[in-house]
Amino acid sequence: MARGRRSVWQQVTVVRVIQELFRALLEEVLDMRRVEAKTEELQRCQEEKLALKAQLDALGLSLAKLDIAIKDTELRTMEAALGTVTVRRHFGDTVTVLRTRPVGVSAARLRCNFSPYRFIKTVGSCYYVFPAAAHNRFEHSLGVCFLAGQLVHALQSRQPELDISDKDILCVQLAGLCHDIGHGPFSHLWELFVKKARPEKNWKHEDASTKMFDHLLTTNNLTSEFEKYGLKEQDITFIKELIGDVANNGSEWCYKGRPKEKAFLYQVVANKQSGIDVDKWDYILRDCLSLGIKVTFDYNRLIRFSRVIPVENDGPQICIRDKECNNIYDMFHARRVLHRTAYKHRVVQIIDHMLVDAFLSADKHIRYTGAQGVKYALADVCDDMVAYTNLTDEVFHRIILDEGNHPEVQYAKNILSDILRRQLYRCVGHAKPADPNTTRKNLEEALRKQIPSDSSLKLDQDLIIIEFELDYGKKDQNPVDFVYFYGKSSPDKPTKIKREESLMLPKSFQERIFRVLCRNSDEDKFKQAQEFLSAAIKELDMKPYVEWPSLFTPS
Numbered sequence: 001m002a003r004g005r006r007s008v009w010q011q012v013t014v015v016r017v018i019q020e021l022f023r024a025l026l027e028e029v030l031d032m033r034r035v036e037a038k039t040e041e042l043q044r045c046q047e048e049k050l051a052l053k054a055q056l057d058a059l060g061l062s063l064a065k066l067d068i069a070i071k072d073t074e075l076r077t078m079e080a081a082l083g084t085v086t087v088r089r090h091f092g093d094t095v096t097v098l099r100t101r102p103v104g105v106s107a108a109r110l111r112c113n114f115s116p117y118r119f120i121k122t123v124g125s126c127y128y129v130f131p132a133a134a135h136n137r138f139e140h141s142l143g144v145c146f147l148a149g150q151l152v153h154a155l156q157s158r159q160p161e162l163d164i165s166d167k168d169i170l171c172v173q174l175a176g177l178c179h180d181i182g183h184g185p186f187s188h189l190w191e192l193f194v195k196k197a198r199p200e201k202n203w204k205h206e207d208a209s210t211k212m213f214d215h216l217l218t219t220n221n222l223t224s225e226f227e228k229y230g231l232k233e234q235d236i237t238f239i240k241e242l243i244g245d246v247a248n249n250g251s252e253w254c255y256k257g258r259p260k261e262k263a264f265l266y267q268v269v270a271n272k273q274s275g276i277d278v279d280k281w282d283y284i285l286r287d288c289l290s291l292g293i294k295v296t297f298d299y300n301r302l303i304r305f306s307r308v309i310p311v312e313n314d315g316p317q318i319c320i321r322d323k324e325c326n327n328i329y330d331m332f333h334a335r336r337v338l339h340r341t342a343y344k345h346r347v348v349q350i351i352d353h354m355l356v357d358a359f360l361s362a363d364k365h366i367r368y369t370g371a372q373g374v375k376y377a378l379a380d381v382c383d384d385m386v387a388y389t390n391l392t393d394e395v396f397h398r399i400i401l402d403e404g405n406h407p408e409v410q411y412a413k414n415i416l417s418d419i420l421r422r423q424l425y426r427c428v429g430h431a432k433p434a435d436p437n438t439t440r441k442n443l444e445e446a447l448r449k450q451i452p453s454d455s456s457l458k459l460d461q462d463l464i465i466i467e468f469e470l471d472y473g474k475k476d477q478n479p480v481d482f483v484y485f486y487g488k489s490s491p492d493k494p495t496k497i498k499r500e501e502s503l504m505l506p507k508s509f510q511e512r513i514f515r516v517l518c519r520n521s522d523e524d525k526f527k528q529a530q531e532f533l534s535a536a537i538k539e540l541d542m543k544p545y546v547e548w549p550s551l552f553t554p555s
Contacts (some may be wrong), residue, residue: 017261094141112140117181119392122188123287125351126342128419133290133342140282141177147278147299148176148268154303155264155434157316162316168258168265171235173270175242176278177310181216182208184382185393189352193359197379206380210244214227215385242269253315263315264308273317274483275473276302276328283333291342297330305484319484319494329505330486332472332479341468350425350517353414353464355396357519362399362412428463428516428529430545431537436512438540440467443514457520457528464517471510478509513545 083352102429117137154173182205184190194203211340216237217223226236238257242265246254253260271277281299288295305321320328342348359378367375368391370384378395400416402409418424431443444465451459472479484494518529537544 002185021160042538043051077176081420082312087336093143093146094289095282107349114141114181116389116392117141117183119394120183120185120187121393122187122283123290123342124189125355126291126345126348128351129345129347130291130293130342133287135286135290137180137183140286143178143286144176144179144269145173145284146176147281151268151278151303151306152265155306155308159308162262162264164262164265167230167235167523168262170229170231171238171257172242172268175239177215178216178239179209179243179269180205181205181212181277182210184208184388184391185395186352186355189355190351193356194379194382196356197360197363201379201382203382204245206244208388210240212385212388213240213243213387238265242266253300260315265319267318271318273314275479276318276320276483280335284331284338287338287342288334291338293334293337293341295334297327299331301327302331307491309484309486309492311484312477317484319486322485322487322495325480325485325497328483336470336472344468344470346427346515347424347435349466349468349515350427353421353517354419354425355468358399358412358415359395360403361408361415364393364400365404365406365409366399423521425517425519426465426521426526428518428526429537430516431514431533431541431542432545433512433538433542435541438542440465440514442540442544443516443536445522446539447516447532449539450532450535455526455528457532462518462520462525463529464519466515467512467516468515469510469512474509476508476510478505495514514542 114172120137121127121133122135122137122140123130123133149169149172152164156169171554184194186206188205189203192199192414223236226232228529234257238255241255242256248254253263255266267273269277269278270279281302284297285299286297287293301324302320305324307319307321309319311317340441353364358461363378366378368381368387370381370387371373374384374387375386381391396416399409399412402413444459447463447465448459451457457463461521469475474482480497486492486494487499515534516529518526520526
């Protein structure tokens with residue numbers, strides 16, 4: 001009996017296997033028929049294109065002159081289905097898990113020399129305090145490119161009346177990809193160094209990004225590559241306007257890449273109106289992930305509830321659904337937390353100023369070769385894009401390994417070695433000004449009065465005075481005051497949310513803090529600096545600032 005049961009079950013299993021094989025064979029046949037049908041359609045389209053081209057040639061015309069693209073999109077789609085062209089590629093990422101990359105952006109990225117930006121850390125010297133914060137500018141640029149595409153695609157699908165073209169989307173994504181290619185070593189730290197070494201330059205990384213974009217176009221012959229995707233000179237101008245700052249010439253509309261009817265496109269990568277942009281979304285998410293900071297804002301909801309509405313005098317603006325107000329506050333709060341916890345961290349700022357001191361000392365001795373063999377000092381490398389392409393975080397080790405014996409080089413080497421050995425400058429103290437008009441110069445003058453002329457402690461040589469702000473992105477103003485909202489019942493009416501309608505707001509949106517560092521490790525000098533700072537704080541009626549107050553400190 002048992003043998004009979006086994007025989008029946010064996011028969012059933014065989015039948016099931018045959019059924020599965022038959023299904024698989026049927027699917028394979030259907031796939032082959034689909035491919036054959038698409039091949040025939042592709043051939044037919046190509047024949048139609050050749051036939052029409054022959055007719056146009058007979059008339060003395062050309063496809064290029066008439067700017068006719070006969071079913072190019074359909075052809076690419078069919079070719080992709082046949083496996084001859086990959087229109088979209090997927091790759092993993094720690095922030096967005098899965099990304100799609102348009103073929104145009106892929107071609108530009110592969111052709112351009114983006115390798116140096118793999119070696120510039122996004123958060124600069126934070127890496128020396130937070131070892132997991134090792135992500136680089138290349139990762140961030142890819143993230144901004146992806147999020148820019150997500151936002152503009154969402155607007156295009158929800159509001160076809162905006163007439164967002166595929167070229168618009170591609171330009172915005174390219175701007176997201178290239179918006180930070182002007183950053184120097186240790187990201188924003190390099191701007192601080194150039195400002196101190198060459199204040200007359202008034203150098204900003206946004207300007208360098210625009211120059212670097214031009215350099216990449218020229219050296220990689222990308223103009224012809226862009227033409228394959230319909231990008232012309234006006235589109236290249238548009239990309240550069242998205243990347244850099246455009247000076248307002250007093251006219252109603254100062255941009256040349258796109259008309260005022262598409263003003264909202266200028267708010268995707270870097271939103272100068274409200275501060276809500278994809279650049280901020282990516283760096284907040286990416287930096288918080290690497291630094292171990294929790295994030296509560298949801299950029300997906302901001303994409304989902306974004307809508308373009310005409311605003312009087314400003315043109316079409318990206319507006320957010322009113323119920324997302326708290327989500328926006330969470331975003332700006334996350335930015336403030338990053339500045340307080342990481343970017344303006346006491347030890348991070350100490351290392352920042354040690355690096356600047358080292359770069360200033362080595363400035364004239366460490367040189368990079370630019371176009372036509374011209375060699376540039378560190379602070380001048382940004383003047384030549386050939387030399388600037390080679391300037392990355394490796395400048396740290398280039399100084400340490402330099403074989404020169406000049407005292408300034410040796411001084412720079414000693415500082416960098418101290419960073420590696422954790423022998424850092426010391427923090428003398430902090431203070432918060434009670435009077436908003438109190439400046440760094442006021443504190444410097446008060447300290448100079450307190451330090452006796454015969455003291456071994458020298459203000460200019462031994463002390464560093466830092467002034468910084470912790471805010472929500474709009475100085476002392478509420479950032480949400482700059483955001484346009486819309487309601488469920490009035491989706492085409494832009495409005496502002498009044499302060500009294502918002503709950504749980506801070507009393508102040510900005511706090512200014514002074515921090516004094518001591519370069520000298522001598523204990524006596526350090527104690528003198530503390531005494532002189534305490535006296536200067538009392539003179540200016542400032543409040544001592546406790547960075548991390550203890551729970552056990554009596555009030």
